[in-house]
Amino acid sequence: MLLPALREEVLEANLELVRRGLVLYTFGNASGISREKKLVLIKPSGVPYEEMKPEDLVITDLEGKIVEGDLRPSSDLPTHLILYKAFPKIGGVAHTHSEYATAWAQARRAIPCFGTTHADYFHGSVPVTEMLKKKEVAGDYEENTGHAIVRAFARTDSDAIPAVLVANHGPFSWGRDVKTAAHNAVILEAVARMAYFTMGINRNASAIGRELHDKHYLRKHGKTAYYGQTKEAK
C-alpha cells in the first residue's frame, strides 16, 4: 500500500471534521498531498465515515488518474487538485458544508475580521468567490469551482488566509498538511458563527483595527512569532 502514514493522517482529518460537527452524513472531504511523490490522497465518494478505513482512501496523480484504490474518489477531487497546483505550499485541503460558514457562502458575503480569534488564523476577511457562470456549472463544474477559488486569491495571499467561501456552496480550507487544513475548517466555522452573532448584536459592527489584527496574526505566524512553545521549550 502506498503512503501508509499519509493514509492515516487523511483518514484522521476526515474523522476530525465529523467529530467537530462540521459534516452531516457523507458531505465534506479532506485530502492530503505527497509533494515528493506528486500523489494526492482523498476520501472515497459516498462511504460512511464510521466505516471508512485507511485502505478505502483513493490515491490519484495531480491529473486525477487513480494510482491506487478500488473506490471512486470524492467528486470534489478536481477542486482539490486545482488548489494543490495553484497554491504550491499547501499540503492538505478540507471541504465541508458546516452551517455558519455555509450560511455566509450562501449569502455571498466575505467574513469580516471582527476580532482576535479570526485574526489569529486569517490575516484579513475570508473571501467569497464569484458565482460560477452557467457554462462553468454545466461543464467541469468541480474544476471550475477550483478556478473560481484561485481567482478569489488573485490579490490575496492564500497562505495568510487559508480558507474561502465558495458562493452558494460552502467553505474550503487548506494548510501545510491535512491536519492543519481540517483544523482551519473548524476555526473557520467558529469564526463564521461568531461573526454572525456579532452582526446580530450590531449590524454596523466594524472590522478589527489593522494594528490589533497584525498583532494577533503576526505573533502566531510572522517571522518573529512568539505564541506557544518553542521547540526547545517543549
Ligand SMILES: [Zn+2]
Ligand atoms: Zn460541497
